Amino acid sequence: MKQRLLYILLGMVLFTACDHDLDLKPFDKLSPENAFNTEKDLQLYANSFYLILPDGSDIVRGDALSDYLVGRTPSNYIYGSFGPTQATGWSWSNLRKVNYFLEHAGQAQIPAEALEHYLGLARFFRAWFYFDKVKQFGDVPWYGKTLDVDDPDLYKPRDPRTLVMDSVLADLDYACAHLRDAKDNSASQVTRWVALAFKSRVCLFEGTFRRYQPQLGLAGTADRWLDEAIAAAEELIQSNKYQLLTSGDADKNYRNLFTNETPNSTEVMLAAVNSKSLRVFNDANWYWTSATYGGRYSFIKKFINTYLKTDGTPFTAQPGYNNIPFVEEVKGRDLRLRQSIRMGDYTRDGVIAPPDFTYTYTGYMPIKLTLDAKATDGVAENYNSLPLIRYAEVLLNYAEAKAERGTFTSADWEATIARLRQRAGITSAPFPTTADTYLQQSYFPGISDPVLLEIRRERGIELCLEGFRYDDLKRWRAGKLLENQYDGMYVPALNTLMDLNEDGRMDVSFVESIPAEKVPGVYYFLIDNVQFRLTGGNSGNLVLFDNLQRKYEDYKYFYPIPYNEIVLNSNLEQNPGWTD
């Protein structure tokens, strides 16, 4: 009995410990073997590509470095010391994401059309990735594969711009050829049409960059890129899938493109979609309506001057245009102005809201991307969707590429710039025949083509704050504009109360010293003659921060490669002009 009982006891212990398999696999994660087999699998992976796109809050910050905004402190790229040790942006995980997909998607046994669509999607995003890199750094190494730890290519030098951009173009051509072409009315997915629009952006950039940055020695190849831009835009325009949004109130339809929760897919082709119910937000109100959280950015007067009058004539054509008080100056202008800054009868939560000098420096306080309700002012909970690609840009791309090629006709003018101006309430938009002197003198001294000047004016106004400006300055070789004097509104006299929106209440007073007796509701703006002064001493245009010397030298067109990367890979050559 003793023996039997022992056997039973031993058996019990050993039986409970029966499973001796030590190869345990995770049960809550996929592995490369089972993640690429069906179309649904590819879709699941492809969703991660959308993380490559900027989100709403990125768009909000897109123009922080631009010639037309002044903020609390200038970007350290143009002010103070900036060098390779401060550089960022040399990150490559998004490329690995795409290349890994391209290497594994073939595992799926699905119809060729479906597979090609997903390959096209991946290549669209690879083009997006490389376009960003090239814009930032110029030459970069091209990798069409994922890298192993011991791959010698980790240490290769940069590839020439031509190789990289040709590869980008090949990716875009593949995407345009294979992406599905059903229009996406949610403006949140990449389709063939989105790829065409993006191609026009990339090719216009590359064509003009090569033309205006002659030190590259690629000016001769610019036309080919401009032609590609024209072709892509033309196909999209002729498809008639998208139009400018012109329905509704002419005072509002432009801004509605930025303040609606649901992107208007009449014009918006791809957006960073935000949603209150899904709690996906951007922080536009907090960024633009806070003294500390955002950069306190405002437009400078030099840019506001470019907005035409509603009759189509330049504001700057009138004598003394710099000495017009704010209230008068903003009247009768391109309707996009009142949809881009606080002025006139602008209200928030039903209360009239003049420019608030707690947040603005110049008086031209942006509202283009923000909501009028105050509810989201102090929190990152803006639910308005912000466009990444919209049809208006395609028209501008088309116009500019054609103008650069010298093939721009008056019919093209009617189909592009004139339409944008019509929407902006400009009653007369004739084909320009004389160069605008203000634009030429203040902005683009090297350009004499009246059409090209007007196209650039239009692009600046139409796309302001949407993150295009610095790229445009680079490709036009107009980086010097970043040294613009920061000027603000005209101040007729010191120590005078001013009503900026004609509501009968005084809003601001520019003073030499803060008075003891203050009028409630008035902001007293101290003219200390260090940070802030007036051009005429006791009156004139506000000038801000001209004690801070900003510098944009030519070498800054190419951002420095981060110091650490050059240490890690001695074959990487630093962009010229940058020293540690």
Place this chain on the structure above:
Amino acid sequence: MNMHNCTNMCLRYMLGILLLVLPAVLYGQTQRKVRGLVTNDRGEALIGVNVRVKGGNTGAITGENGRYQLVVPGNDATLVFSFVGFAPQEVPVGNRNIIDIQLQSTARDLEGLVVVGYGTQKKINLTGAVDQVGSEVFENRPLTNVTRGLQGVIPNLNIRMTDGKPTRSADYNVRGTTSIGAGGSALILIDGVPGDPNLVNPNDIASVTVLKDAAAAAIYGARGTFGVILITTKSPAKDKTVVNYTGNFSMNERTIKPKFVTNGYQWAKTFDEAYSSWNDYAAHAQKVNSVFPFSLDYLDELKRRNEDPSLPKVDINPANGEYVYYGNTDWMKELYADFNPSMEHNLSVSGSSRNVGYYLSGRYMSQKGIFRYNPDNFKTYNLRARGSVQAFPWLKIENDLSFTQTDYFYPILNHPNNTPVWRRVSDEAFPIAMLRNPDGTLTQNASIVFGSFISGNNQSELNRIQVRNTSRFRASLFRNKVHLNGDFTFWKLNDVETRIYTPVPYSKQPGVMLERGESKLNENDDKTTYLAANLYAEYEHTYRKHFFKAMAGYNYENSLLKSRYVQRDGIINTALPDFSLTNGLNYTLRGGGNEWRTIGGFFRLNYNYDERYLLEVNGRYDGTSKFPQTQQWGFFPSASAGWRVSREKFWTISPKAVSDVKLRASYGTLGNGNVQPYQFLETMSVNRLARVINGIRPDYTQQPNVIPNGLTWEKATTLNLGTDLAFLDNRLTTTFDWYVRRTKDMFTDGLPLPSVFGATEPKGNYADLETRGWELSIGWRNRSKGRNAFSYDLRLVLSDNQSVITRFNNPLGLINTYYEGMKVGDIWGFVTEGYFKDQHEIDTRGIDQSFIRVSAANKLLPGDIKFMDLDGDSAITEGAGTLADPGDRRVIGNTSPRYQFGLSSNMEWKGFFLSVFFQGVGKRDFWPGTDNSLFWGPYNRPYSWQPVDVVTNMWSEENPDAYFPRLRGYTALNSRAELRVPQTRYLQNVAYIRLKNLSIGYNLPASLISRAGMSNVRVYLTGQNLWTWTPMYRHVKTMDPEVIEGADPELASGAGNGMSYPMLKTYTFGINVTFK
């Protein structure tokens, strides 16, 4: 059999005798005299032992020769022998007239048994580094968990309790830094099976043993690499029924109650100065942080109202109809209650008769939290049922079932980042702001800070349930030469945390209510199922003076964790937060979990000759699922030896002077199995996209982590040298161990690759570490002679360790990561030279200090900090951040705690007892860090707290020697700012000494309690954490020296040092009643 063998045997004989004499109890009832001799287990007479008749009121004390004499009422009387430091014994008188008895000393005694892996061993025969404490460390003090009770009692068992939260536990670190790669803390076993010590009833614990070196822990193989903690629970009482009740009631308060400025005007003036000084005195704040309007006009008005207290504290701004506040609010007073109560009840019934034994216990402990509104509430329930049957003379079967439930209710903020309340209070609770509006509604600031506590329904509800059962048998075979042991454990742990968020109502103007925050519900449900089985056999043989013992066995463990996370927003009715009553569009449902398995075969061989030469060899062959197929198995051997010099013939020193001398040495290598499962597989997790695509937030997956080729185990090799010494008849005992532990092939980051790689560099076996340390215990025990003897003991434990990186992939010698030769915990910083005295000095010093920012425009003024130009380049910089060029930085301190100590003493006199326990750290540096408003006050954020210690010690022309420099806000916050950069002057010494426990009690005389049928009644008063001192308090007394490590980890650990649940000071009244 030699005389030192198993004390078990003695016990067994004694119990046998008891059984034999029991029937005799039935006879004879006449009063008569009984006498006898009381000795210790070495046969030496014990003086002053208390002998009394159980249930009666007669008693005696042994005299100088250890003899006693007393009158007993009859044969059925029972004598109770008790003596401090020895286990009390009860002996039925029977018909004997002479009763001699040997008392067994308690666990920490030299001769005691020590629990080791898969068995026990006499302490004198130990060759490894092993330490053990008994149940006394948990007695007379209420503990929310076992971990808190173990802090400081065992040298080099390093437990850091980082705050006072009742649920707070800690890693059990043995002997310092283990691995900077895979990491690893000690393996904790409860009655031989891994478990969570915090789910054990502290009253059930008989002993806690720590196996520190490789030789002692080797039997547990890869799981015991960095030490083993063995918790042994109480066994059934022998041959009697014992009922014990312990109850205590406590009041708790914060150990530190920082003094902050609460006068609104004073606070606002300092705020304004802090703000404008950062802005070079050119600007004043328009808001105090995010919502509270501020201006110089407001400050003037505040001054007026401060000078005339009859003016109202709340007004209405005519421009917008909103409230304007002029408060003097003491927010800490609003946040915390003055005291919070707790209580504990524990009942155990234990006994045995013939072949059956049982132990039943139940415990309830509750602690109400420190908050004034909606306070946290901790409750824990323990139940244990243990029974054994001697089924046959050769077979014993035992079952041990325990159940534990812990509930913790914890109020939280309605804030997307789960910020801990302290951080929000430091950012938004200004004295000038107020808690409530005149109509009783909450203000906007109140809604941000802890309005959610007041409005309710913003809380975490944690519920943890454990059911655990172990069945075991022990068979004695081959005439007791071989013992076969088997056990099987089933353990189920269910952890559910529900968090409820409902918007907080507040008001900014009369009659208009607003809401802040989200409405949502989430629940995290983790279920762990664990199985373990052990089977092992022991063989023991003694031949003359040769003793031989062998043990071999098999171990199997399997653990499966299944998780579920559910979240949905849109609670329909805030009073009914339940998933059935939510209707939001955002819901998350996630699963997850992991499984691992280990299998091991192990053996141990012991040999000793005359208990003079001791030898032990251990080995384990281990397999684990946590490693790739080719690396799953490993063999880990170790060996240790001892020499008891005092048993040599040549040793002629009297035991009265030197009683015992033993030298020990051990060496062994163990693999580190303390790694997370699946680290070696390419995995692709699926998550919800933070973007909206076609109207939904779809799921996505992406490229897997990159895994390296050819991974292998981390290995830790320990050399241990130790000695045990006893002096003065064993009254003074010391144990000293020195060790070096080399952790090789640590699983750390590889060589940095160019970023074009596009993924995190795969980790690999790339680093080595060496830890050296020592530990010392000194015990002293004595008693005075005579009838009212005073007995006492003292124990000091002291330990130290230091770790140095001996290999790391850092060819550039960057100092912001590990590098070869680095001492773990080193702080690099600048050297503070003093303050700039005047403008002249600033203009003429000739050292460019612009790298360090003092203000927005970076304009130096007198009272700003002057840094030393260490590298002589006339500029203060961080250089290249490498060892070759660290700029003007050097190692200024080290964060590792050194010289950790515990000092305890027990005293007893005529039934009174006093016990004292001090615990502390001898050396440790602490950089207060960024966003630490407790330390920096307005130097951090201008609107932060203003500790009185700080604002009364700021530089000014009148006070040029103040501890803090010119007041400038943001300088402890903004990058590269003057107080943000670590530097010598503000490096804090956070060594500390703390009176962890002080108990005074009285054992009621037997004559008083026996009538009520009780055998022992003890009442006591205990204080915990009563007194603390740290050199940091010379400057700022706002932080507890233990609560300095980050913020509440369950919420947002990065919210700033010290933003955690306060450490508590506890005052307890307790009673302990035993019926036998």
